[in-house]
Amino acid sequence: MTMKHTLVALVEDKPGVLTRMASLFRRRGFNIESIVVGRSEVPNLSRMTIVLSGSTPMVEQLRKQLDKIIDVVKVFDITAEDTVARELALIKVGATSSNRSEIIQIVDIFRANIVDVAPDSVTVEVTGDEEKIDSLLNLLRGFGIKEMTRTGRIAMARGGRRLPAAKQSSKAEGKRQKA
Numbered sequence: 001m002t003m004k005h006t007l008v009a010l011v012e013d014k015p016g017v018l019t020r021m022a023s024l025f026r027r028r029g030f031n032i033e034s035i036v037v038g039r040s041e042v043p044n045l046s047r048m049t050i051v052l053s054g055s056t057p058m059v060e061q062l063r064k065q066l067d068k069i070i071d072v073v074k075v076f077d078i079t080a081e082d083t084v085a086r087e088l089a090l091i092k093v094g095a096t097s098s099n100r101s102e103i104i105q106i107v108d109i110f111r112a113n114i115v116d117v118a119p120d121s122v123t124v125e126v127t128g129d130e131e132k133i134d135s136l137l138n139l140l141r142g143f144g145i146k147e148m149t150r151t152g153r154i155a156m157a158r159g160g161r162r163l164p165a166a167k168q169s170s171k172a173e174g175k176r177q178k179a
Contacts, residue, residue, distance in 0.1 A: 004033070005059045005079045006155050009048040010040060012071040020069050021048070028062055030054060034152025045073060049154045078157055085155035089133045090115070091124045094144035103143055110136045121146055 011017045018037065025032055033051040040047040052059070059077060066075045095103055095117075103122055107114055112126035126136050133150065 002053050002055055003079075004051060004053050005056075005077055006083070006085070006153060007048075007050040007052070007059070007063060007066070007075055008078055008155065009050065009066060009075045010042075010045050010073040011048060012073065013039070013044050013046045014071055017046075017069070017071045018048075021066060021072070024062070024065055024069070025052070028058075028065070030058075030062060034150075036152045036154050038154075049152070051153050078155060082158045083155045084158055085129055085153050086127055087130060087133055087153055088125070088127050088151040089137075090147075090149050091126070091137065091140060091145060092116075092121050092147040093124060093140050094120060094146055095122045096120070099143060103140070106136070106139050112136060 009021070011021075018035075022032070030052050033053065034049075035051075036049045037046055039045075054062070059079075063075045063077050066072055093103055100122065103124075104114065107122075107124050107126075110126055110128075110132065112124050114122050115125045116123035124136075124140070126133055130153065137145070137148070
């Protein structure tokens with residue numbers, strides 16, 4: 001059965017890591033729905049959050065292959081975990097003097113922010129889960145969406161569970177010595 005999976009990868013902060021990982025996805029026939037990369041709490045390590053669809057056995061096989069890439073410290077499938085997940089979207093909506101107050105009311109209901117105002121548009125910033133952003137988009141479509149961008153999902157396990165990044169940082173070095 002195909003379902004959405006969320007993988008979190010801790011990788012060395014070096015050029016080419018993303019290319020090697022994306023190449024593996026391509027070779028295995030996976031489409032990446034979203035990928036977000038940024039610094040982690042450990043110096044010189046980045047955290048990738050990757051969302052893709054596939055069967056659990058296929059995604060597990062992909063996770064194991066990603067784990068073998070030299071600059072990849074560790075890959076976790078957090079799909080079944082209790083997680084905190086968020087996206088960010090910027091939405092430029094057509095606005096006139098007659099509908100601007102209605103747009104502002106909708107934005108307020110979603111606890112979003114207006115970050116730019118122009119004579120013919122407003123730009124809205126919204127943070128939340130995928131469903132919240134989709135709901136806001138559906139309401140704003142009636143006003144005419146001029147432009148939109150979304151970050152994709154970032155996620156981490158809830159509570160005290162922490163990915164073992166600090167002690168893993170020498171893993172890539174060990175992989176290099178074996179190669």
